Structure formats: structure tokens, C-alpha cells
Amino acid sequence: MALSGVEIFKLLPKTNCKKCGHPTCLAFAMKLAQRQASLDSCPDVSEEAKKVLGEASAPPIRAITIGSGDKAVKMGEETVLFRHDKKFVHPAAFAVEVKDTASADEIAALCSNVVGSEIDRVGQKLRIDAICITNASGDAGKFEAAAKTVAEKAAGVPVILNTTDAAAAEAAGKIFTGNKPVIYGANASNAEAMAAAAKNCKAILGVAANGLDELSELTEKVKGFGVEDIVMDSGARNSKEIIEHNTLIRRAAIKKGFKPFGYPVISFAQREDAMQEALVASVAVAKYAAIIVLSSMERWKNLALFTLRQNIYTDPQVPMQVEQKVYALGDVKPESPLFITTNFSLTYFIVSGEIENSKVPSRLAVMDCEGLSVLTAWAAGKFTASKIAQFITDSGIEKEIASKELIIPGYVAILSGSIEEKLPGWKITVGPREANALPAFLRSR
Amino acid sequence: MAFAAPKETYSGKVYSVTVGTGDKAVTFGGENVLSFHSFEGSTPNRPLIAFEIQDIPPADWPENVQKPYAAVSGDPVTWAKYCQDELNARAVALRLVGTHPDRENRSPEDAVKTVKDVLAAINIPLIILGSNHSEKDTSVLIAVAEAAKDKNCIIGKAQESNYKTIAAAAMANNHKLVAMSELDINLSKQLNILITQMGFDKERLITDPMCSALGYGLEYTYSVMERIRLAALTQNDVTMQQPMMGDVGMYVWKVKETQAAEADLPHWGSTEERGILWEAETATALLIAGAELLIMRHPRAVAAVEKVIDELV
Numbered sequence: 001m002a003l004s005g006v007e008i009f010k011l012l013p014k015t016n017c018k019k020c021g022h023p024t025c026l027a028f029a030m031k032l033a034q035r036q037a038s039l040d041s042c043p044d045v046s047e048e049a050k051k052v053l054g055e056a057s058a059p060p061i062r063a064i065t066i067g068s069g070d071k072a073v074k075m076g077e078e079t080v081l082f083r084h085d086k087k088f089v090h091p092a093a094f095a096v097e098v099k100d101t102a103s104a105d106e107i108a109a110l111c112s113n114v115v116g117s118e119i120d121r122v123g124q125k126l127r128i129d130a131i132c133i134t135n136a137s138g139d140a141g142k143f144e145a146a147a148k149t150v151a152e153k154a155a156g157v158p159v160i161l162n163t164t165d166a167a168a169a170e171a172a173g174k175i176f177t178g179n180k181p182v183i184y185g186a187n188a189s190n191a192e193a194m195a196a197a198a199k200n201c202k203a204i205l206g207v208a209a210n211g212l213d214e215l216s217e218l219t220e221k222v223k224g225f226g227v228e229d230i231v232m233d234s235g236a237r238n239s240k241e242i243i244e245h246n247t248l249i250r251r252a253a254i255k256k257g258f259k260p261f262g263y264p265v266i267s268f269a270q271r272e273d274a275m276q277e278a279l280v281a282s283v284a285v286a287k288y289a290a291i292i293v294l295s296s297m298e299r300w301k302n303l304a305l306f307t308l309r310q311n312i313y314t315d316p317q318v319p320m321q322v323e324q325k326v327y328a329l330g331d332v333k334p335e336s337p338l339f340i341t342t343n344f345s346l347t348y349f350i351v352s353g354e355i356e357n358s359k360v361p362s363r364l365a366v367m368d369c370e371g372l373s374v375l376t377a378w379a380a381g382k383f384t385a386s387k388i389a390q391f392i393t394d395s396g397i398e399k400e401i402a403s404k405e406l407i408i409p410g411y412v413a414i415l416s417g418s419i420e421e422k423l424p425g426w427k428i429t430v431g432p433r434e435a436n437a438l439p440a441f442l443r444s445r
Numbered sequence: 446m447a448f449a450a451p452k453e454t455y456s457g458k459v460y461s462v463t464v465g466t467g468d469k470a471v472t473f474g475g476e477n478v479l480s481f482h483s484f485e486g487s488t489p490n491r492p493l494i495a496f497e498i499q500d501i502p503p504a505d506w507p508e509n510v511q512k513p514y515a516a517v518s519g520d521p522v523t524w525a526k527y528c529q530d531e532l533n534a535r536a537v538a539l540r541l542v543g544t545h546p547d548r549e550n551r552s553p554e555d556a557v558k559t560v561k562d563v564l565a566a567i568n569i570p571l572i573i574l575g576s577n578h579s580e581k582d583t584s585v586l587i588a589v590a591e592a593a594k595d596k597n598c599i600i601g602k603a604q605e606s607n608y609k610t611i612a613a614a615a616m617a618n619n620h621k622l623v624a625m626s627e628l629d630i631n632l633s634k635q636l637n638i639l640i641t642q643m644g645f646d647k648e649r650l651i652t653d654p655m656c657s658a659l660g661y662g663l664e665y666t667y668s669v670m671e672r673i674r675l676a677a678l679t680q681n682d683v684t685m686q687q688p689m690m691g692d693v694g695m696y697v698w699k700v701k702e703t704q705a706a707e708a709d710l711p712h713w714g715s716t717e718e719r720g721i722l723w724e725a726e727t728a729t730a731l732l733i734a735g736a737e738l739l740i741m742r743h744p745r746a747v748a749a750v751e752k753v754i755d756e757l758v
């Protein structure tokens with residue numbers, strides 16, 4: 001947990017030697033507390049102070065990466081409880097479970113679904129991030145065989161090896177050495193052997209507890225065996241427990257600096273019914289899970305879960321933007337109308353949605369205004385007559401359309417004259433102020 | 446290091462609101478903690494989901510959500526009874542969309558008749574919503590509030606442009622009132638203050654901070670709701686302690702993901718399942734953010750959310 005300036009001051013030499021560039025040790029301590037100075041600037045600081053301050057400045061939730069290469073997933077490093085305070089840092093990873101009781105063909109089919117699960121939404125590539133191989137057979141040989149199939153058919157996809165058998169974990173883990181798997185299943189009775197297996201495979205260790213008290217003992221215990229990278233399962237299985245446990249874990253780690261809970265959380269959301277599973281997983285997305293294990297990956301379910309994750313993990317300070325270009329909505333013809341708006345993603349979604357609802361094929365020119373909405377962009381000088389004229393000219397759209405008419409948002413009606421001046425030969429039409437009036441506007445044309 | 450659960454106790458509390466009359470009256474709100482945080486405080490009431498019906502056939506709804514009501518939606522009375530008797534609805538929300546000037550432009554008298562007929566046919570609570578045309582809603586909602594006098598309905602939505610007359614009508618006829626503002630915690634607070642300054646009881650208000658669908662600004666509604674709820678609990682701000690409403694169905698069933706055919710977008714999977722989940726997931730996210738009252742359309746989406754609420758309470 002972060003220390004206050006006064007707490008840091010107590011650890012400094014208190015000589016006011018000014019070698020750090022600050023007039024007094026207290027002034028330096030204040031800068032350290034605000035993270036505007038580095039302890040390295042003090043030549044006389046004690047080893048003891050370095051250790052204490054170093055621990056205090058470590059992130060409250062350890063940064064962990066599962067997998068390697070371009071499919072690696074980062075987790076941890078979260079700093080807040082509510083997304084309006086600051087961006088949630090690393091979007092939760094979705095892992096789909098495959099049991100080693102499935103046939104090799106079934107496992108291969110699942111792998112190809114995982115590999116093919118990627119969807120592009122608002123410029124982000126979203127996918128099922130990992131595969132959780134469960135040792136449902138209880139047989140080490142079957143587990144290893146399943147792991148081999150996954151390694152071959154879903155090469156590079158991060159894996160979670162779910163077993164309480166340390167020997168089986170190690171045998172399977174060896175297949176993924178260098179690809180940072182999670183070995184999940186360390187509990188009070190097998191912790192030492194599982195910790196050794198994780199270390200031997202350079203894996204992350206997943207601890208499985210029954211409640212929060214046991215969880216805190218367990219992470220301390222495996223840390224004592226030399227494991228640094230840990231993911232935590234509190235035993236929460238229903239939505240209520242997921243909210244309770246994940247909230248208490250996040251609070252303890254961030255607000256109390258409780259080190260035993262300073263690791264990412266894995267939540268299990270599997271249900272027989274895919275719809276229900278999606279809703280339990282939604283609760284976990286909203287409430288702090290770093291990995292969410294699912295039992296299936298219907299495409300409709302993936303799309304909804306990916307979208308929720310994207311919404312929750314959007315930076316509240318930076319508006320979502322869509323790519324600048326002329327979008328074709330519906331089966332456009334040369335005579336289809338041409339609209340222009342800004343690239344704030346909500347503006348784009350709402351305007352394009354209303355145009356699509358109108359069933360009148362149209363072109364929508366989306367101009368880069370750094371993600372601002374129409375009025376804000378206009379006020380900020382980013383949605384001006386000359387910039388609009390430049391964009392329309394550069395887009396080359398006039399070659400594709402029958403009549404040079406551009407429909408501008410009603411809120412910037414004031415720009416119509418000056419755009420006409422800057423775009424000779426074009427007719428500028430003022431559209432409605434609100435997107436919901438677009439269908440009526442299009443019908444009346 | 447022994448673990449001491451960092452539980453929070455808050456100074457504020459959400460008002461509980463009761464709607465309807467007799468044995469079928471329903472109470473929601475009343476908690477003194479964040480949503481479903483029963484481990485650290487009191488969450489006495491289950492959130493309420495109302496089935497949305499409307500005064501005219503739902504020709505503008507996507508086919509997959511029209512289908513479940515195909516046999517009953519020609520008439521709002523049959524539709525309301527179907528929700529109550531066959532779908533075990535705990536409440537019905539009647540949207541008078543046919544009164545909108547761009548739609549059928551039905552008169553306030555038409556709306557009164559519909560409301561009276563629906564009220565006579567059901568005994569579960571009724572939520573009466575206008576067509577969201579600020580001017581027309583004024584005349585329509587005044588008339589229906591009077592027609593539903595003492596039935597303890599929820600009337601909505603009062604907005605900055607029309608709250609005075611609508612709030613007065615709700616007050617005179619003993620109804621609860623939805624106050625809607627557009628995705629801004631300060632606007633929401635300001636509207637609550639304006640309405641209560643008229644003498645409207647703050648404990649009879651419901652806040653609608655404006656809904657958005659999954660993928661279409663849900664994060665804005667989500668965070669505004671979280672912030673309103675935190676202000677209610679941590680700052681004990683009496684102007685923000687109203688239960689919150691999510692008008693989910695209307696926003697969800699117009700986005701592309703609830704309609705696009707699987708044939709056109711095979712990587713999006715089944716259109717029907719996708720639409721239902723889109724509604725259920727939007728609703729679930731808003732429940733987590735703080736909503737206590739949801740207006741929804743698809744029976745399967747409602748059933749799925751009720752099931753997740755069973756897990757949460």
C-alpha cells in the first residue's frame with residue numbers, strides 16, 4: 001500500500017543534504033509519495049528504507065502474463081474498484097474448458113473453434129483467450145494426451161492445466177514450458193508438490209481455496225515455497241459469491257494493501273445452460289475477475305461477452321473512436337444519400353443504427369475528431385467547414401455518388417454556407433439535430 | 446497474515462418504493478449497500494422486472510421479440526393478461542407509444558381508455574410510460590394519471606422540459622414518478638431537486654439516468670448508475686437515494702446485434718439467442734451497477750435474468 005509523505009520521511013536520513021535536488025528530506029518525501037521523484041536520487045538512503053519503500057511502491061495486484069507471444073494475456077495491476085475512477089487495466093481473459101475425457105477429435109474441434117473465435121469490434125480484436133484443460137478422468141496419461149492435442153491444434157493459445165495431481169500437472173506443464181501456462185489446483189493438501197511442479201514448468205500457480213480465510217493462508221503458503229506468480233480461486237461458484245469474494249479481495253488488495261490477495265482472480269462460471277453461463281460470466285466481468293472459465297463458446301454468447309468486456313474496460317477518460325472513412329450502410333447505389341458525422345463511437349453507433357433502421361441505404365462519412373461528439377467537436381474547432389471540406393475532398397467519395405449532396409448534422413446547421421463555399425459544386429443539406437429523427441427525415445426525402 | 450474482511454458500512458440508504466395495491470403490490474429498493482452486497486448490509490427487496498407492452502401492436506419490434514406475443518399483442522388488455530397469467534409477470538409496463546405524433550397520434554382519451562381497460566384486467570402493478578414526446582406526454586400522462594387514480598402506478602417519464610405538469614399529475618393521483626435525465630449525474634440530481642421542490646415526496650421518485658444497450662454506450666449508463674449509488678450511500682445525499690430504473694428492452698431491441706440475420710453475419714451466431722442474451726446481459730450489467738427496476742421485452746430474457754437474480758439475492 002502507498003505510504004504517506006510523513007511515513008516516507010521517517011525512513012529517510014533526515015540530513016537535509018539537498019543532494020537529491022530538494023531543499024529538505026521532507027520535501028523529497030512528499031514528492032516520493034506523489035510518485036514524482038525516485039528514491040534513487042537519495043545517495044544516503046539505508047537498505048532497510050529501500051526495502052520498505054520498494055515493497056510499498058509495488059503494484060497492489062501483481063502483474064502476471066499468461067502465455068507468450070502475440071496471444072499472451074496480461075492481468076493484474078488493477079488500482080481501483082470503480083471504472084469511473086480510473087480505467088480498469090487488463091480486460092478479463094475468457095478461457096473455455098475442455099475435459100480430458102473428451103475424444104481427441106472433440107478436443108481438436110474445440111481448439112479450432114478457439115482459434116477461429118476472433119471477432120473485430122470497433123477496431124479491437126476480441127477472442128476466447130485461453131483453454132482450460134480439466135483432468136476430469138483423474139488419469140495422468142489422458143491429461144497429458146489432451147494437453148498434447150491442445151498444444152498441437154491450438155498452438156500458442158495460453159492454457160490452464162486444471163488438476164490436483166502434481167505429477168500430472170508437471171507432465172502436462174512440460175509440454176507448455178516457455179509458454180507460461182497456469183497450473184491450477186493447488187490446495188492445502190498438495191500445495192508443496194504443486195508449487196514444485198509450477199516452478200519446474202515455469203508456470204503460474206492457480207490456488208483453489210474454500211473461502212477467503214483459506215485463500216489467504218494458501219497464497220502465503222505457496223509463496224513460502226518460492227512461487228511468485230499466482231492466480232486465486234476463492235471457491236466462489238455462484239453469482240452472489242463471485243460479487244462478495246471478488247469485491248472483498250479487490251478491496252483488501254487495493255485499499256488495505258493486503259499482500260496475500262495481491263494476485264489476479266480466476267472465476268468459474270460454467271453452467272449447463274449457455275444463456276445462464278453468459279450472465280454469470282457477465283457478473284464476473286463487471287466484478288474484477290481476471291480469468292473467467294466457460295464451458296462453451298457459442299458465437300452469439302462470445303459476441304455478447306466480448307462486447308460487455310469491452311464496455312467495462314473502456315477508458316472512461318478517453319472516448320471510444322471508430323475509424324475515419326465513408327461507411328456504406330445497406331446496399332448503397334450512386335444515388336444513395338451521404339451523411340457526415342464525427343468519429344465518437346457512440347455518435348457513430350447511434351447515427352448508423354438509425355440509418356439502418358430506416359432501411360434506406362446510405363453512406364455515412366465519419367470524420368476523425370479525436371472521438372468527440374458533434375457539438376463538442378464543433379466547439380473545439382475539430383469539426384469545422386474547412387476540415388469537413390478537406391475530408392470530403394480527400395475521401396474521393398464524389399467519384400462514387402450521383403449527385404454531390406452532403407447532409408450535415410442539424411446541430412452544425414451554421415456551417416452549411418461555409419462548407420458550400422469550400423466545396424464548390426456541392427449542395428449542403430441540413431439534417432435533423434437528433435439521430436432518432438433520421439428515419440423520418442429519410443422517409444420524407 | 447490473517448484476513449480481516451474489509452466490509453463497508455455506509456451512512457446512506459436507498460428509499461424503498463412500493464407499487465401497486467393489495468397482495469400483488471411489490472416493493473423494491475431499500476438497501477443500504479451496493480447491489481447484492483448482502484454480506485455487509487441489508488438488501489431487503491428483490492429487483493423488479495416489468496414486462497413491456499404497448500397500446501398499439503408492436504410492428505416496429507424485431508421479429509424475434511414480436512413472436513412470443515404474436516397471439517396476444519393485437520390488444521393491450523389481452524397482452525397484459527398474458528404477461529400476468531402465463532408469464533407470471535410481477536409487473537407490467539404499458540408504453541403509450543401510439544400517442545406519438547409521428548406514430549398513430551392517438552389522443553389522451555384513447556390512452557385513458559387503454560389504461561383503464563388494462564388496469565381492470567390485471568391485479569399486478571402497472572407502470573405507465575408515455576411515447577417520449579415531451580409535449581404530447583404532458584397531455585397524455587396527465588389524463589392517464591387521473592384515470593389510474595389511487596392505483597399506485599408508476600408514471601413516466603418526467604424530463605426537464607415537462608416535469609412540472611407530469612409531477613403534479615402523479616402527485617395529485619397518488620402515483621410514483623420516473624424522472625429521466627440524459628446520462629449525467631448532475632442533471633439527474635438537479636431534476637430530482639426540481640421535482641421535490643414542487644412538493645413531490647422524494648421517496649416516491651424513481652431515477653432513470655437513461656439506458657443504453659450493450660455495445661452502444663452501456664458503460665456510460667453503468668458508470669452513471671454506480672456514481673449515483675455511491676453518492677447515495679457514501680455521502681448520504683437525499684437527492685440521489687431514489688431507486689434506479691433501466692428501460693432496457695426499448696434500447697436493446699433496436700441495435701443491430703439483436704436483429705442482423707445469422708445468414709449475413711455467420712460469426713455472430715444465432716440471431717434469436719443473440720437478441721435474447723443482448724437484452725438479458727444489458728439488464729444484468731445494470732442490476733450490478735445499481736438498477737432496481739427493469740423494463741424488458743423478451744420472456745426468455747426476463748426468465749434468464751430472474752434466474753441470475755435468484756443466485757444473487
